[in-house]
Amino acid sequence: MRSGIARLWHILEDDHRVMVAQLARYGFAGVGVTLFQIAVYNALAGPHGYAPLIANSFAFVAAMLLGYTIHSRFSFQGHGRRDNVARSAGRFVIASLIGFAINSFWVWSLTGLLHLPHWAPSLPMFFVTPFALFWLNRRWVFG
Structure with missing residues (x-):
């Protein structure tokens, strides 16, 4: 008997399976990168x-x-075109700068405006910013 997750996986269309797999890989790798940045x-x-x-x-x-x-x-x-590394690297830098701006907002508002401890921005850096960056990376950088 299949579990609920296995049944759901088989119901998904191929395009959605690919996106779910990318999201899982992004989540796994992104947790490491985000924790590195926070550290x-x-x-x-x-x-x-x-x-x-x-x-x-x-x-x-x-x-x-x-x-x-x-x-x-x-x-x-395996996602998107890989024929122009300069294009994808340039777009990655732009998407990263957007992430930098988001994280800078967290730092400024929480440590500067609200005078919270230096570690306070770590929470939105971990739980909010990565979701915006996943969308940018999937649709625009590597899409």
């Missing part, structure tokens, strides 16, 4: 005493370099 941010903003927005900038660069490699080779493997 770099918190290490710099906490013990090293960097201003939160400066720490966020360094964490962004580190995570973007790691993220492009992982997402282009794993999360979105």
Whole structure:
């Protein structure tokens, strides 16, 4: 007897299965990249005493370099056209800058405006920003 998930999987159309598989790979890889970015941010903003927005900038660069490699080779493997690496890399940088702006908003609003501790932006960085970036990466960067 099949489980509910197995039945649902077989009901899905092929296009939807591909997207669900990409979302699962993106979630798996993205958790690692996001945790890496949050760790770099918190290490710099906490013990090293960097201003939160400066720490966020360094964490962004580190995570973007790691993220492009992982997402282009794993999360979105076989998806979209791969004939123009410069185009997809350029689009990845633009999408990442959008993610950087979103995370900078979290840092500014939570640490600057609300005067919360340096680690407070970690929650929306982990639970909100990645969903916007999945959509951008799937539809525009690697699509």
